[in-house]
Amino acid sequence: MSGEPRSLPYLRDLVGFDTTSRNxxxxxxxxxxxxxxxxxxxxxxxxxxxxxxxxxxATIGPADRPGIILSGHTDVVPVDGQDWSSDPFxxxxxxxxxxxxxxxxxxxxxxxxxxxxxxxxRQPLTRPFHLAFSYxxxxxxxxxxxxxxxxxxxxxxxQICLVGEPTEMRPVVGHKGGRAYKxxxxxxxxxxxxxxxxxxxxxxxxxxxxxxxGIAKDMADRxxxxxxxxxxxxxxxxxxxxxxxxxxxxxxxCEFAFEFRHxxxxxxxxxxxKVNDFVENQLEPRMRAIHPDVGVAFEPIYSYPALxxxxxxxxxxxxxxxxxxxxxxxxxxxxxxxxxxxxGIPTVVCGPGSIVQAHKPDEYIAVEQLRLCETFLERLIDTxx
Numbered sequence: 001m002s003g004e005p006r007s008l009p010y011l012r013d014l015v016g017f018d019t020t021s022r023n024x025x026x027x028x029x030x031x032x033x034x035x036x037x038x039x040x041x042x043x044x045x046x047x048x049x050x051x052x053x054x055x056x057x058a059t060i061g062p063a064d065r066p067g068i069i070l071s072g073h074t075d076v077v078p079v080d081g082q083d084w085s086s087d088p089f090x091x092x093x094x095x096x097x098x099x100x101x102x103x104x105x106x107x108x109x110x111x112x113x114x115x116x117x118x119x120x121x122r123q124p125l126t127r128p129f130h131l132a133f134s135y136x137x138x139x140x141x142x143x144x145x146x147x148x149x150x151x152x153x154x155x156x157x158x159q160i161c162l163v164g165e166p167t168e169m170r171p172v173v174g175h176k177g178g179r180a181y182k183x184x185x186x187x188x189x190x191x192x193x194x195x196x197x198x199x200x201x202x203x204x205x206x207x208x209x210x211x212x213x214g215i216a217k218d219m220a221d222r223x224x225x226x227x228x229x230x231x232x233x234x235x236x237x238x239x240x241x242x243x244x245x246x247x248x249x250x251x252x253x254c255e256f257a258f259e260f261r262h263x264x265x266x267x268x269x270x271x272x273x274k275v276n277d278f279v280e281n282q283l284e285p286r287m288r289a290i291h292p293d294v295g296v297a298f299e300p301i302y303s304y305p306a307l308x309x310x311x312x313x314x315x316x317x318x319x320x321x322x323x324x325x326x327x328x329x330x331x332x333x334x335x336x337x338x339x340x341x342x343x344g345i346p347t348v349v350c351g352p353g354s355i356v357q358a359h360k361p362d363e364y365i366a367v368e369q370l371r372l373c374e375t376f377l378e379r380l381i382d383t384x385x
């Protein structure tokens with residue numbers, strides 16, 4: 001296969017927008033919106049409260065029939081502290097690879113979809129394509145929630161959702177769910193010489209962290225287990241901690257954050273219930289026996305469900321036919337797929353590029369991967385005629 005992929009100019013434009021999750025995605029969304037409007041496609045934009053970020057939903061084809069969602073997120077992870085060989089927000093091509101932040105995760109897929117819009121419009125489609133581009137996926141799949149609710153309220157439910165995360169065009173049927181929490185332990189400060197009369201927030205936080213570590217060990221030892229994953233069990237870890245003011249002051253406050261990733265068979269509410277039981281019946285009574293105005297507070301950071309599409313589902317077999325592969329798999333990273341599946345839409349993750357290249361300095365996608373994705377989309381369009 002020769003020549004440059006049709007999606008290359010769109011990928012160049014998309015990479016040029018710094019859509020790190022802390023930034024607005026509005027300029028990129030307006031770029032896509034203007035592009036679609038040039039073809040007579042009127043997108044629906046679902047804005048956040050500040051009007052700085054939006055999900056985009058656009059339908060091509062008969063809207064009164066079940067269709068195909070092509071789902072991708074528009075945000076990327078930061079480049080802070082990374083040693084790049086070139087400007088991460090300017091696409092660089094070398095040796096069959098395209099370098100830039102988001103090329104693999106996942107602006108390559110979005111670019112391929114945009115490149116196929118004219119082809120979608122040329123065909124007499126009997127079922128529609130729905131373009132679903134979201135924000136804030138990289139900080140816990142939080143932005144897409146408002147789009148999911150909009151889809152849920154529609155009278156015609158889409159037939160299938162394809163999430164174009166980088167899988168090297170291998171159909172993926174499962175990934176773990178994830179939750180994260182910020183925990184604030186409030187104690188009672190005092191001079192360190194009076195430590196028995198104070199409530200040491202760091203020490204009680206350490207007890208809670210040790211309890212969480214025990215849950216992680218239980219996940220590893222008792223399961224459930226799924227051999228389709230590289231790490232066959234759920235995981236839990238504490239990733240951030242801060243507390244104290246001076247070595248000779250019993251600390252009043254300690255904050256830490258933990259996250260866990262669970263298999264579809266695991267009840268995440270059950271894990272949190274176990275943590276709350278430990279806090280309410282063991283930690284806080286001992287803390288409040290010393291002083292009443294102390295305690296532990298939890299603040300959710302993000303939550304997204306696991307994806308578990310049956311391997312024998314019609315949607316999986318359909319995607320396998322289009323990519324000309326018999327294999328499928330499960331991946332360690334999370335996606336928005338579980339949210340689409342959660343409202344009854346059969347969902348498969350399949351997209352160009354490798355997750356191994358994502359989030360790194362000099363992130364890249366192979367040109368050949370873009371070509372494979374374009375071929376996949378061409379075949380998909382043919383099935384919708």
